[in-house]
Amino acid sequence: MKQKCRQAIIVALSLLAVVTQPALGISIPGDTSVGTWNRGTRTYTLTTDVYETIEIDEDDLTLDGAGYTVTATLPPIGIYVPGRTGVTVQNVEVQGCETGIYVDSGSGNTVTHNTASDNLYGIDVMYSANSIVTNNTASSNGVGIWASYSSNSLIANNTALDNRGGGIYLFDSDDSTVKDNTVFDNNVGMCLHTAHNNTVTGNTSIDNNLGICFWYSSNNLIYNNNLIDNIRQTFDDNGTENVFNRPASEGGNYWSDHTGPDADIDGFVDSPYLIYDFDGDPIGQDDLPWTVQDGWRKPDVRIAQLVTEVSHLDIQQGTANSLESKLDAVRKALDDGNKDNDVAAVNALGAFINAVDAQRGGKISEEDADSLIDVAQQIIDLLTNS
Secondary structure, eight states: OHHHHHHHHHHHHHGGGOOOOOOOEEEETTOOSSEEEETTTTEEEEOSOBOSEEEEOSSSOEEEOTTOEEOOOSSOEEEEEESOBSOEEESOEEESSSEEEEEESOBSOEEESOEEESSSEEEEEESOBSOEEESOEEESSSEEEEEESOBSOEEESOEEESOSSEEEEEESOBSOEEESOEEESSSEEEEEESOBSOEEESOEEESOSEEEEEESOBSOEEESOEEESOSEEEEEESOBSOBOOOOTTTOOOEETTOOOOOTTOSSBOSSOEEEEOTTSOEEEEESSOBSSTTGGGOHHHHHHHHHHHHHTSOOOHHHHHHHHHHHHHHHHHHHTOOGGGHHHHHHHHHHHHHHHHHHBTTTBOHHHHHHHHHHHHHHHHHHHHO
């Protein structure tokens, strides 16, 4: 197992030596040989497949690929966004390039709803700030999505699969959010290398050689992720102060190799999930590992968590019974399978919140009241947004 993980890391890090060179090719919006330019909406729309580099030469415009494919081998960049601000690249398929989409030294650029396959780097964001990379699919690349020397990036709702180096990488990048991505069948699902003060949440990493790793990275928050059936789930090497769980209202992560026991039925495994460094020495832990995949998104699991939390309060039995009866009404409304009764469940949760708030600072401490109301409101949000 360790040997396979080591090989995965070697393959992934070997890609660091590749430096993408500036591109030459079709410059837009000026060159309309491969698309149309709408000056009013500042949108350049492709009208054909393209076999050379597209370079974006102005700020605040949208390149809409309209589903067409960009393939470039010399120069080896599909779409090049050099030093631009406010550019959006969308609906493009990029394949067979050294770098599919390359955002270099810009700010506030967006890469969304694209497909990158069979490139060395699928999507590469370098020396940039406030970039948004969402709803893309990156497959069969060296690295699917790569953000380096960048800050305040949002990498969300992407799918990265079958990438030989890794799915999603943050290299020397800080203050960014990696959320709600799915990474599977990669050598490395997600990796943070010399990356600090980032948040990693809501992701699913499944069937990779290595689920998620941290090299020389510190002060990152990692919670509400699913780590499922990876050969090695995680390691944290030479990192400091990485945190793998939030308070009980949100909890930690789901680890498929650590799902019980849960004697008090609060949704969390009764023992922490230990985090090791590469050599197998303990370096940290997830204190609140969830017992089921996506436990934080499942109303029935969250209701059970509330019931347990109420039972642990040091309050009069009559107050506890009143709160539990309201939660019982929520469970009954959810158990009948009629989605229309979600409204009844929401109303019962509202009554629970009001009852807790009425006892705040008296029979229920401020801290306990905040925790109960926080979880109840999260359940309401799950029901109303489902």
